[in-house]
Amino acid sequence: MKKSIELHKETFLEELQEFLKIPSISAVSDHKSDVEKGAKWVATALEKTGMENIEVIETDGHPIVYADWLHADGQPTILIYGHYDVQPADPLDLWETPPFDPVIRDNKLFARGATDDKGQLFIHMKAVELLMKENGKLPVNVKFCIEGEEEIASPNLGPFITDHTEKLAADAVVISDTSFIKEGLPAICTSLRGALAMEVNVKTANTDLHSGVYGGGVPNAVHSLVYLLDSLHNQDGTIAVEGFYEGVPEVTNELREEIAQIPSDEEEMKNDLGLTALFGEEGFSFKEQTGIRPTLELNGISGGYQGDGIKTIVPSEATGKISCRLVGEQDPQRVYEQIEKHLNENLPAGTTMTVNQFIQARPVSLDSNDPMIQKAADAYEEVYGVRALFPKEGGSIPIVEVFARVLQAPVVLMGFGLPSENLHAPNEHFHIENFSKGIETVCTYFKSLS
Template sequence: MAMSIQQYLAEHREQHLSQLLDFLRIPSVSTSSKHKPDVRKAAEWLADTMKQAGIENVKIMETEGHPVVYGDWLHAPGKPTALVYGHYDVQPAEPLDLWETPPFEPEIRDNKIFARGATDDKAQLYLHIKAVEAYLNAEGSLPVNIKFCFEGEEEIASPNLSPFLEKHREMLKAEMIVISDGPMYSREQPSICIGLRGLCGFEIEVKGPRSDLHSGLYGGGVANPITALIQLVASMRNEDGSIAVEGFYDHVSAPSEAIRKSYEALQDNEQKTADELGVPKLYGEAGYSFMERTTLRPTLELNGILGGYQGEGIKTVLPSSALAKMSCRLVDQQDPDEIFDLIEAHIEKHKPEGVTVQLIRRDRGKPYTIAPDHPYIEAAAKAYEAGFGQKPVFIQSGGSIPIVEVFSRLLNAPVVMLDLGLPGENMHAPNEHFHLENYDKGLITICSFWDEVHSQG
C-alpha cells in the first residue's frame, strides 16, 4: 500500500471517525415498523457518503422492503471486479437498561466505539468506503474495479435480497464477492473464515387427546404427548454424541487435513472453555475437538420445548399437545430440504403409539466453503499480514449466513470474508462496540487486499 494512502488516512482519521459516529446515530432497526423512516435515512446517508468518497453511479434501489444502496467505480481495465456487500440495518437495542451509554448516542472510550451497529455492520461497511476514498484522493484511481451492494434487511434474514440479486444479476456481476460482517478469531490472532455452516430450523408438534386430561383419571391409560416428544427427540442422538437420523451424514466428508492443522495451531484450552461456560465438561461427537464440533461438523439441537402447565406450582394434567423447536447446522454438501426429508422419515419410523406427529419446516440455508489455496484467499492472507503484522489462520464459522451461499451461486463467484470485528464486541447485545485498533488495521488490510488482487492480474 502506497505511503500516500496511509498519509491520507492518518490526516483524515478524526474527520472520518466523526462521520462514522453520525452514521451510528441513525437507529436503522429493520425489524421495527416505527423505524422504517430511520432505515431510509440510513440508506440516504450511505448514498451521500459514497458519492462524497468518489464512488460513481450511486443509487437507492427499491425492493419490497427496505432499499438496497448500489454504487461502483469501474475504471481499471483488465483488472478483476469485486462486489462489496454489507448491511446498514441493525438489531433492536433492547434491553436499554443494560447499556452503559444510549445505544444510538455513540461514544468513544477505551479506544472503542460504543453504539448499536458499531461492529455489526456499520463500521466494517464504512471502512470499505473510506478505503476507496483514500485511493481516489491519494492515487487518483483504484487498483481494481469495485461495485457496492448494501442492504437494509440483513437483520431480518434478507427476505428481498435474493429476488434483487436475481433481477440485477448482470449489474452485480463480479469475479468475487467481499464481505466484512463478522469477527476474527481473536485480537492477537487474525483469521480468515473459509466456511459457514448451513441451517435448517423446524418444529415437531405432537398431539394427543382433544384437551388436557386429569392425570389421576387418565394417566397411565392415554399416551402423554410430552413423554412421546421426549422419546422421539432422544431417538435422534446416539450415546457417542453423533446424530442417529438415518442418512444424516451421507453428504458429509471428513475435515481437510489443512483445516485440522490450522485448528491445532490455535491450541484451544477446552477445560478453560468449560470453566468459562460454567459447565463441568464439554460434550459432543466423539473423535473431534470442541472447535471442530462447533464449526466443521453438523449438529442437531433442541432449542426449546413447550407443553403442559407452565404456571406456578403443580397442575396435575395429562397435556393434549407438546412442541419442540429444533435446528440443524449443516456442512459440506448437506442440503436443508434433504435433511428435512430425513428427519420426517425418522419421525415416521420412531414416533410412539397413541399420538400424531407433524414436522413443521421453518428456516433453511445451504453451507458455504472456499478452498484456503484459492488465489483470492491467498491475497486476503497477505493483506491480513500487512494490516495486523501476523499471518492469519483459516477457520470455519459455526454460524450460518445463508445469503453468502446465495451470492456465490447466483453470481457464480467466490466469496471472500474479510472480517474485521473481534469476539466479545457484543454483537446483537447491549454495549456493542468496535475496536479502533481494528479500525486502523482494517483500513490497511482492505487497501492491501486490493493491491494484492491487482498484482494477481
C-alpha cells in the first residue's frame, strides 16, 4: 500500500490543490457560491474513488454531500465525516502566499483549509480509492457524510442526522479533523469542549458626534462596549457571569493525572507563539485550562474610527464578538442566556444593545477503551511506530456530540494535523508526510476492522 501511495502522491497532491483553490468560506455570505462549488467538487471527487449513491443534498444553508459503498457483506459499516468549508482568511496581509493559491514549501502544503479540513478529509477519499484499486472492493462498508458548515457550527447537519438515522447508521463514525500531540506523536482525541458564540452591538446615538462639541456630555458607544466586555471577566481570570460554571465537572486528581500523561512543553509553545505569559485561572496548568475548563473569549471588536491617525469623534456604534468553550454538563443555551442577562444588567445608561447568537454545541466525552478506538490506535502504531495517545482537546467539533448521541456509535477522532499548522490563522499548512502516512493509516485501520 505504501508503494501505491508513493506512486500516486503527486497526482493526489495536485487534486488536493484544486480543492484548496476554492474559497469555500461558510461564515461569509459573499462566498455562498464558492461553498456550493466546494460541495460539487467533493461529489465529483467521490465518484472518482468508486463510491456510489452520491448526492449533493441542499439544506437551509450549505449542502451536505453523501455517498456510500455497501457491498462488504457481514462487515462493519464506517461513516466518514469531514467538512469542505473553511475559516475566513483575514488578516490577508499576514499570509506569505495567498490563502487560496496553494503552494508546497519545505514539504508542507500551504493554503486555507490545508489541515482544517480539506487535507484531512482528502486522506479518506484517497484511502478508499486505493483500497478499491487494490482489490476492486473495500474491506468494510463505507458511508461519506461531508458538510459545508462545520466552521459555523453545523446548524443544518444536526437536524439532518436526526432525520436520517437509518441512512447514516454505522458501527463507528470516523473523523479526521484534529491534531497529533506533536510531530511523530499521534493522538485520538477523546474529549471536545462545547461552544457558543454571539455578537454584541451597542448604539448610543444616530450618528458619530464631534468629540469637541459633544465629548464628555453624551454617551460613547466604545466606552459602553469596553465596559460591558470587561465586566465579563474577574481580575483573577475567572468568568464573572452568574451561573456560568454550573455543570463544570470538579477537577479530580484522577483527571489531573490523566491529563498530565499527555506530554507538552509550555516554554517551547510560549517561544513559538511569542507569548510572554500564559493566562487562566489560578491553579490550572495550560493543558487543564484548555482541555477541561470552560472559557469566554473576545474574538473581535470594532467601533468608531479605525483608520490612520486620529478622528476626534464620539462613536455612536460598536460591536464585539464573544465565544465560549464549554465542558461537562454546561448547556450552551443556558450559558448564552446567562451572558445575555449579565450584559443587560450591566448595560450603561444611554446605550441600546442587540445580541445575536451564532453557534451552539454541547461538550462531548468519548470512551478510549472502545474497540473501534483501540484498533485505530493500533493502526497508528503500525504506520508511525508509536501508539496514539488519548488527549482531551480544547476545540469543538459540534457535530461529534450529535453523531455519538443520535447514531449511538463510537466516534473515532483520527487526527492527522499538527498543532503548529496555523489552523484558523494565516499561513495554515499541512505536512505532506502526514498526508501520505494518513492514507496508509486509514487503509490499515479499515483492513483491521474486517
